[in-house]
Amino acid sequence: NAGVTQTPKFQVLKTGQSMTLQCAQDMNHEYMSWYRQDPGMGLRLIHYSVGAGITDQGEVPNGYNVSRSTTEDFPLRLLSAAPSQTSVYFCASSYNRGATDTQYFGPGTRLTVL
């Protein structure tokens, strides 16, 4: 199993550009989520999904969209990138419940918005 994979590893955008961060898992996990990590702020939940076709907002959802059309994939879309979205983005998945199951994290995408 590859586990949780994220692409790209690094990305530089200009303000106003849009892009999609990819996340995929091959463990047949129902729960998937996106976090952003900024210095001194820990990991903050952006969006999460409890299964295909179901998504919900986390702590910091503004400026991001998600969809979950398959169990395996959970892409994160930045609609109009802003410098405040410069961060490291982690995707995570768990077998069933997000609150009580072990979260498996991908390697992260380091995003810089100029």
Added chain:
Amino acid sequence: GQQVMQIPQYQHVQEGEDFTTYCNSSTTLSNIQWYKQRPGGHPVFLIQLVKSGEVKKQKRLTFQFGEAKKNSSLHITATQTTDVGTYFCAYSQGGSEKLVFGKGTKLTVNP
């Protein structure tokens, strides 16, 4: 809303010294998880605590969940350079499926 503070934010120790990080909540937690993130890496699950007063050990690591389920701690005995990283607690809010992370404690170890 639920407030969980993780302290200290930073801790620097000499190799062989002990280390403890705490997560303190203003309300009762249903469960708490602990993760470790090595520099440049991603968070890795360490353990989950569910029961009041629970204590679990993993080699030199001891995890505790307070009797009131409002506090948790991670204690490392005789730190090694391999313990370097940031330790996070994580918890759910009000029975929801959201898993929220504390701000972490960054541990550095002087060999």
